[in-house]
Amino acid sequence: MDLIQHPRYIDETKCIACGACEEKCPKKVIDPYNIGLAKRKSIYVEYAQAVPLKYAIDPESCIMLKKGKCGACQKLCPVDAIDFDQKETSVKLEVGAVILAPGFKPFDPKRFDNYQYAKLPNVVTSMEFERLLSASGPTQGHISRKSKDHGDPKKIAWLQCVGSRDMNRCDNPYCSSVCCMYALKEAVIAKEHAGDDLECAIFFMDMRTHGKDFERYYDAAREKHGIRFERTKVHTINPAANDNLEMRYIKESGESISEIFDMVVLSVGLEANPAVTDLAKKINIDLTDNQFCNTNSFSPVATSRPGIFVCGAFQGPKDIPQSVVDSSAAAAAAGEILSTARNSLTKVEEKIPEKNISGERPRVGVFVCKCGINIAGVVDVPAVAEYATTLPYVEYAADNLYSCSQDTQKTMAELVKEKNLNRVVVAACTPKTHEPLFQETLTSAGLNKYLFEMANIRNHDSWVHKNNPDLATEKAKDLVRAAVSKAVLAEPLKESELTVNQTALVIGGGISGMAAAQSLALQGYKTHIVERDDQLGGQARNILQTAKGENVSENLQAMTAGIESNSNITIHLNTTIDDVQGFVGNFKSKINENGSEKSLEHGVAIIATGGHALVPEEYLYGQDPRIMTSLELDRKMINNDPDVAKAQTAVFIQCVGSREPNRPYCSRVCCTHTVDSALELKKRKPEMSVFVLYRDIRTYGERELLYREAREAGVIFIRFGLENKPQVNLEKKQLCITLTDHILNRPVRIETDLLTLASSILPARDEKLAVFFKVPVNEDGFYIERHAKLGPSEFATDGVFLCGLAHYPKPIDESIAQGKAAASRAITLLARETIFTSGQVAETNPAMCSQCGVCVSLCPYSAPDFIPGDARMNAGKAQINPVLCKGCGLCVASCRSGAIHLKGFDNDQIFAQIFAINMVN
């Protein structure tokens, strides 16, 4: 691979992001990160959370780079990091796989003259609104208008599908998938910020809240937050008095309305970035008609070119959880082809023997950092260092220009040895970024790394109290005193070592479990699949084709053959799990295979227990053979059933059991599946009349194209509301459906030969399994993942992973991606034969434990449990598994007997800090 690295004009190894350059840079430019709502300097950090936190110079605006004059930053930089001579460099890399994650470009609505975005200041895009809502944005989270008054808006409208689902004014026929949900979120947050006086209205075509827990959010937005929803497409925005906006639209009832808003947010869609389209051409990978990366449902992260994988919105518009799933899946796919190279480039760290300090009196070394002028410009650093020498147990204190520089690190390590220090306090920046670095210094000096404490006198002091040097100096002394008091009580902590059994257990042999097992096996790990049924495939066996038209049974057969022939995989059919013991790295499961008991040892477990279709209890289901569920229709189509062939009319009813008060979630797949089935019927018999009765059509992403195709093929879509559901009757053997047409607003009667009910997807609901693995289940029966956005394929409990319908309803491509993602996450453990856990964990004192069980029931990571009643020591008392403990301290604060201690943050340490903060002055 040939890469081009653009110059940053900053030596990253030197820059300490002190910000002196930015302060003096004379050139102000529009800040693209804040979508032009703010200005930044020509030398900049893109945003406060940027990693690495290093400056860069914008060559398009820098006076020095443009005209050869200025160089103010170079003169000022205290570490000499500015380098105007940096040139573009080319980098050659030899790699075995490439993962493309170039993202998307927000749609630019300037070209829509009817919305006048370019002319009217108070018409903003959703991206701009995001910046306005952000606490780190240009208004620090205060919503103000862009017009000169900068007033607080009292009435805001969101316009959906701007640049999506639109072939008329732009060429984006697809749905952007995420805009309905982000508009809801923006409206809810706006109301939370501005209070009840703010009126919010969302103008939409179909509300697409098809993600996990999204429908509940929609319900709450409407019912709890009072957000108004108008199902209409606004055709014009005109200027009104006081920079307000007049919106014209037609209400559902047909009434023409003109309404004034203070602000209008255009919910812009996601587009492929033209630069990425060029790249795709250059590297020769196939794109869809809409310039998204073309993939196959059965290899959802593979591009058309072997070895190149894709994740995120370049594959199609998608939200964060799906992007995260894809990214893990892409990592797994790359791992599958690179497994032979695993560990071939790893280096072994040199181990320095640790000094035993037990019984020693604390001897604290305090290093106070100037951070150039960052701290020293405000805080009197020498005075703080001087003050530190007066504190109890402090053996040595000094100031440094830059504590994090390599030579200071070396000096610190030498001083630790020379002065025989056994505790170190660094007063500098934040432990969030620098604690690991200083801990390494301790390790190199032979001290346990937990004998360290930081005082944050930069981010929490000098930077935020610039105009009060005296108070800032006092505060710095306070913080140093608190840190020393805590450090004195620090003990060397041991990190437990855990051996990981290199075997995986996949529970469920449906398509996502199969994908997980296949990926694990291809990466070289022994894998067991446990399947309750007598064959693999799960629900996929009932499905005719994917939304992309791929035949499911053929692909499933190929997948099954691949699994059966892989010697790393053992398949256990007709098998249930009777018991699970152990924890991450060392599970022992008892299985019952065809009636015989077996025991499996494994290091990780993937729960892929799937789901099934609801058996409908309405619309006369079960009373007539012509009434069936979506999967039953698929089965008939797979079998070329004559009933389907001879039907003249077919009707589909959507949301059967979904989005109802007792099951308030969207089953995600039914709209696309129905549209696909309707098209298939039309394809088989073009003269057939096909009706789809729906509430919102949720063909997200490029699935929208199927919806368009169906309408073009003559499928008739009629919308109904929850309060006005279709009536199904049998009149003298004639199947009749009556409902009110949403456009004509008149009753319609359809006589049909087939009625397909798009019944909701229910999770397998295995309470026993949830208890075995100590993992939570939500009120709908789906498992609760570690993090809804960032940890969709794993549990908070270490070593247990999740994929497929057990997580949430999803189509085949997403199930396979999540299967691979779960495998990828599992391999982060399996790839290491031993794991060292943190030393900052909780520990019980069995003598004080009253066995109340609060810690056992409270811990989100399932770390505490009871010592078995027949144990020789401390029977029945609680104990905490240090391997599972994340050191949050929830159990410590909740323990009524005071029996639990959190190492590193123990009660005496926190009290010492509180006592050391001198509040009486």
Added chain:
Amino acid sequence: MTDWEPKIVSFLCNWCSYGAADLAGVSRMQYPANIRVVRIPCTGRMSPKFALAALREGADAVWVSG
């Protein structure tokens, strides 16, 4: 009383509010110097005893954020 400023002890979760306080610094937001931060690993670690101790030691207010 007009010059009176409360002395505040805050207990901030390492993973969110402590990081936010760091970012306030990166963004050079200015605020009064009468606040002292105690970093805790999670607000789950917070015990009522800590709040009482801070108040007993002279704090006018205790702020727990996480």
